Amino acid sequence: xxxxxxxxxxxxxxxxxxxxxxxxxxxxxxxxxxxxxxxxxxxxxxxxxxxxxxxxxxxxxxxxxxxxxxxxxxxxxxxxxxxxxxxxxxxxxxxxxxxxxxxxxxxxxxxxxxxxxxxxxxxxxxx
Amino acid sequence: xxxxxxxxxxxxxxxxxxxxxxxxxxxxxxxxxxxxxxxxxxxxxxxxxxxxxxxxxxxxxxxxxxxxxxxxxxxxxxxxxxxxxxxxxxxxxxxxxxxxxxxxxxxxxxxxxxxxxxxxxxxxxxxxxxxxxxxxxxxxxxxxxxxxxxxxxxxxxxxxxxxxxxxxxxxxxxxxxxxxxxxxxxxxxxxxxxxxxxxxxxxxxxxxxxxxxxxxxxxxxxxxxxxxxxxxxxxxxxxxxxxxxxxxxxxxxxxxxxxxxxxxxxxxxxxxxxxxxxxxxxxxxxxxxxxxxxxxxxxxxxxxxxxxxxxxxxxxxxxxxxxxxxxxxxxxxxxxxxxxxxxxxxxxxxxxxxxxxxxxxxxxxxxxxxxxxxxxxxxxxxxxxxxxxxxxxxxxxxxxxxxxxxxxxxxxxxxxxxxxxxxxxxxxxxxxxxxxxxxxxxxxxxxxxxxxxxxxxxxxxxx
Numbered sequence: 005x006x007x008x009x010x011x012x013x014x015x016x017x018x019x020x021x022x023x024x025x026x027x028x029x030x031x032x033x034x035x036x037x038x039x040x041x042x043x044x045x046x047x048x049x050x051x052x053x054x055x056x057x058x059x060x061x062x063x064x065x066x067x068x069x070x071x072x073x074x075x076x077x078x079x080x081x082x083x084x085x086x087x088x089x090x091x092x093x094x095x096x097x098x099x100x101x102x103x104x105x106x107x108x109x110x111x112x113x114x115x116x117x118x119x120x121x122x123x124x125x126x127x128x129x130x131x
Numbered sequence: 132x133x134x135x136x137x138x139x140x141x142x143x144x145x146x147x148x149x150x151x152x153x154x155x156x157x158x159x160x161x162x163x164x165x166x167x168x169x170x171x172x173x174x175x176x177x178x179x180x181x182x183x184x185x186x187x188x189x190x191x192x193x194x195x196x197x198x199x200x201x202x203x204x205x206x207x208x209x210x211x212x213x214x215x216x217x218x219x220x221x222x223x224x225x226x227x228x229x230x231x232x233x234x235x236x237x238x239x240x241x242x243x244x245x246x247x248x249x250x251x252x253x254x255x256x257x258x259x260x261x262x263x264x265x266x267x268x269x270x271x272x273x274x275x276x277x278x279x280x281x282x283x284x285x286x287x288x289x290x291x292x293x294x295x296x297x298x299x300x301x302x303x304x305x306x307x308x309x310x311x312x313x314x315x316x317x318x319x320x321x322x323x324x325x326x327x328x329x330x331x332x333x334x335x336x337x338x339x340x341x342x343x344x345x346x347x348x349x350x351x352x353x354x355x356x357x358x359x360x361x362x363x364x365x366x367x368x369x370x371x372x373x374x375x376x377x378x379x380x381x382x383x384x385x386x387x388x389x390x391x392x393x394x395x396x397x398x399x400x401x402x403x404x405x406x407x408x409x410x411x412x413x414x415x416x417x418x419x420x421x422x423x424x425x426x427x428x429x430x431x432x433x434x435x436x437x438x439x440x441x442x443x444x445x446x447x448x449x450x451x452x453x454x455x456x457x458x459x460x461x462x463x464x465x466x467x468x469x470x471x472x473x474x475x476x477x478x479x480x481x482x483x484x485x486x487x488x489x490x491x492x493x494x495x496x497x498x499x500x501x502x503x504x505x506x507x508x509x510x511x512x513x514x515x516x517x518x519x520x521x522x523x524x525x526x527x528x529x530x531x532x533x534x535x536x537x538x539x540x541x542x543x544x545x546x547x548x549x550x551x552x553x554x555x556x557x558x559x560x561x562x563x564x565x566x567x568x569x570x571x572x573x574x575x576x577x578x579x580x581x582x583x584x585x586x587x588x589x590x591x592x593x594x
Binding site: 103114117120121124125 | 157
């Protein structure tokens with residue numbers, strides 16, 4: 005395999021994934037097109053109602069969520085991403101050594117500062 | 132494989148600022164009175180200035196992703212001036228605005244750390260990291276008056292347009308990486324010297340130029356600036372109109388003149404000339420019709436970005452120096468003007484300044500100095516800044532561009548001097564109330580002294 009230089013890199017290993025994506029897209033679009041061509045068009049009241057898994061729709065379509073959900077979601081993302089970084093770190097830990105340990109300690113310290121802050125600001129309390 | 136421990140001396144200023152910001156965040160939880168936090172941030176800024184001016188701090192580190200050279204040191208000092216003056220003017224102002232949150236100081240420090248990273252970035256990834264750190268902190272700062280609907284609007288608009296420009300920057304960076312397989316700015320420059328320009332490269336350069344134009348609020352990417360500057364608390368407006376702008380110029384200078392796109396000067400100069408002319412035109416002409424002084428200063432800051440761009444366009448060492456000096460001078464005179472706006476109890480509208488010279492002669496005289504300096508009238512610093520930048524552009528052969536700039540500069544006199552006319556020639560409607568405090572007084576003293584010192588002895592900032 006030739007070395008990767010600008011202009012000659014073709015990600016050919018990913019070709020099956022690209023084919024899969026094309027088939028998936030064609031399948032979805034094909035189902036819709038075939039359906040639109042052959043289905044019987046007869047509309048009545050129930051059919052034109054918004055689809056809510058078979059239940060009759062209740063209330064406004066725009067529903068306001070409590071802002072607390074967003075805070076919880078944000079905190080989840082932060083600590084989830086932290087975990088994502090920990091996995092590759094653990095894999096190469098023995099190859100990098102002490103430097104990796106110090107580096108990860110610094111990273112976690114920064115997150116702990118944020119954690120204490122969020123805790124004291126009562127971001128984890130629901131009421 | 133054993134990775135050697137990186138030399139931390141070049142990043143010491145950034146480390147100090149970041150650690151201080153984290154400590155402030157924790158302290159804030161325990162403190163009811165937020166005054167000490169301001170003094171702690173001043174202390175941190177002082178220590179950082181000391182770390183910046185250490186000759187031992189020059190050099191590269193983190194595998195050549197981070198560079199500390201005389202260019203970045205100069206910009207970091209501008210950021211420190213910005214930080215210190217902002218803390219001084221906001222101390223009492225936040226109490227008055229009932230927006231005294233401890234996070235304010237911590238966010239100022241984080242934003243400054245981001246700007247410093249931008250100035251020192253030798254790698255596109257570090258550049259982007261610094262840009263996001265700065266941008267995210269300033270979005271929150273713009274909306275720090277949580278119960279004020281205008282402040283909310285400012286934060287929202289700034290966030291939406293700012294993230295849009297970040298996306299453009301990332302797109303440009305990814306194209307550049309695809310073309311050169313490296314994110315190191317100087318290696319990109321070396322590679323592009325061999326290959327010359329191509330269509331994808333021009334597209335990448337345009338995207339990056341657009342993203343940076345957003346940050347410096349250059350037309351036609353300036354739309355966010357007036358609304359954000361008007362809605363944000365005045366101290367934050369002062370901070371935003373200097374810091375992120377200087378950081379934007381720092382990366383433009385680094386990416387376009389010193390590294391990556393160095394060899395493509397012929398390609399980007401026409402783009403920047405167009406942006407600069409449009410910026411000066413929009414900034415100066417729209418400022419004429421403003422009635423709110425913060426909006427007026429927002430358009431004036433757009434216009435000043437246009438003048439400073441001339442230094443980049445000149446493309447010479449001298450132009451770069453003139454641009455840096457200009458930004459330092461701009462920091463003093465602009466924050467000074469905002470400090471006066473903060474000093475007045477009611478000073479957001481231009482008509483609030485009517486007859487100020489009768490009720491508060493000293494305040495009016497100080498505002499006069501800052502307005503003269505922004506116009507560029509000697510013996511103030513603003514004159515030196517403009518003179519330098521125009522001279523550099525003329526020497527580089529852009530006389531026609533300087534003629535345009537001078538014409539727009541003359542137009543700008545109308546709206547700056549209208550404030551002066553309101554203060555000195557209109558009848559007083561009511562006694563103007565002021566809200567002085569020692570720290571605000573100190574900030575005004577520093578800025579007015581620097582405006583005169585630089586104006587009379589330009590050698591302190593040049594060379």
